[in-house]
Amino acid sequence: MVGLKPSDVPPPLGVKMASAGAAACVADMVTFPLDTAKVRLQIQGEKNAVKGIRYRGVFGTISTMIRTEGPRSLYNGLVAGLQRQMCFASVRIGLYDNVKNFYTGGKDSNVLVRILAGCTTGAMAVSFAQPTDVVKVRFQAQMNLDGVARRYSGTMQAYKHIYQNEGFRGLWKGTLPNITRNALVNCTELVTYDLIKEAILRHKLMSDNLPCHFVSAFGAGFVTTVIASPVDVVKTRYMNSPPGQYKSAINCAWTMLTKEGPTAFYKGFVPSFLRLGSWNIVMFVSFEQIKRAMMITRKKIDANQ
Template sequence: MVGLKPSDVPPPLGVKMASAAAAACVADIVTFPLDTAKVRLQIQGEKQAVGGIRYRGVFGTISTMVRTEGPKSLYNGLVAGLQRQVCFASIRIGLYDSVKNFYSGGKDSKRLNVLVRILAGCTTGAMAVSVAQPTDVVKVRFQAQMNLNGSARRYSGTMQAYRHIFLNEGMRGLWKGMLPNITRNALVNCTELVTYDLIKEAILRHKLMSDNLPCHFVSAFGAGFVTTVVASPVDVVKTRYMNSPLGQYKSAMNCAWTMMTKEGPTAFYKGFMPSFLRLGSWNVVMFVSFEQIKRAMMITKKRIEATN
């Protein structure tokens, strides 16, 4: 047995939400440089956004950023990223089982129809984006801004960024790109959670592994790959649209059409490798952490109840 044993009693909603938020923050800290590299590659077609510097590949992008802007640039927007995960992951992951049970009418989760799982994933993903959208806008803009010597930074701090966007672009600015973001995160959430669910259940059903770290690792890695393939096109449009100056694109659909006509269909898979490296590693760290934190919290809860 590797890691903590699964609890005999299903964890309550509060434990699930807190575990999801904590695990997602851990995963974000570990994989944030890959996410930043992904954003820089995705906006590569916009000359004004990259300052004439060309990025080539995941590690080439990271190397260029460290050389031209310093190592700290890889963690631009981390504060907003952690704020996002506390709001976002706690809802989309923490509420998933509850919403799934609601749609199934309380039936055995191991025999649920795939469509029920997909519907639950899309629902919690859309709910989470509705709450966390401003944090996502600020995170993307921090990751996209360059910190070259002598150049003025677009934003000086996270709270200043929220204030600046609100004063200059209004409330709509903080929720800019919400439609592609809801689409992207509904896709990501249902693909990620449903794939993880199905792979994990298949492994356990066929007794290939026990319900522990190796099983969680394999399930999470598979979920990361499938999610990247499905979500990359919408993710690129979301990043471009969120980072664009006021008036550059009329809408998210206009952004997608401009990309198609000017850069071709391959533009929708710009940054695919960092997206996969990031989502694959993020899923592994997050799901493994989530399972272990959830079990640790249940053990702590039982001990507290035993002493009272």
């Protein structure tokens, strides 16, 4: 990311990828209940939803889930979520600077190049992490209620069950809307963070420290939520749907539009922003600190050799 002084040595690719994966896991563990609430709000209105349970707002959803299913339900799918981040964030965030430099030949990059780099790494990451995303979403949508059949009993069983019943296509279900969503999220998130941080440092409003990272991450989270929310809702609905409910992601979007209206695409916006905003803050702050710590450790090891 931005913020390196000319005299600084850029972190090697391995450090950036490991730092990004670790930071994303930290962010997921902190914000996972918000993500689960977002998923429940997004799928509300589906024909396979449990009758009699109505979610209202992010904190109302969390409260209802705790009351009806217990606190552990807020972390349904966490294992798959951490698996997703380790292979997803390490690619989309860790490779961003390298892809950006590849497109420019090491020269200064403009906004269009940064957007292209963000879209590229976001799309690349989906191709690796899609099965983990499918399992995570389905676990988050699954209710832990007496008398309600559970689709899956464990993470590995979920991968096996989806493969046996839906084939490889089931594990990669929703890849197109997920690529679209993550290309949008990644380029918006990283480019906005880059631009805000650069502006703060250029105008000397703050130094390259935690408050600067906090403000940059918060701004990136809000902008990203506004742009990516419609695609995110379609992705969640389509991934969670049983076979045959929708012909395609486009059909899912059209069904939502005709049956529920345009506002359906912004279902769960508040939890999406709370989750994505807080996720960005935790992730980028952790990423910057872990990356620096790894670089300091690496320099000490090199000095002692």
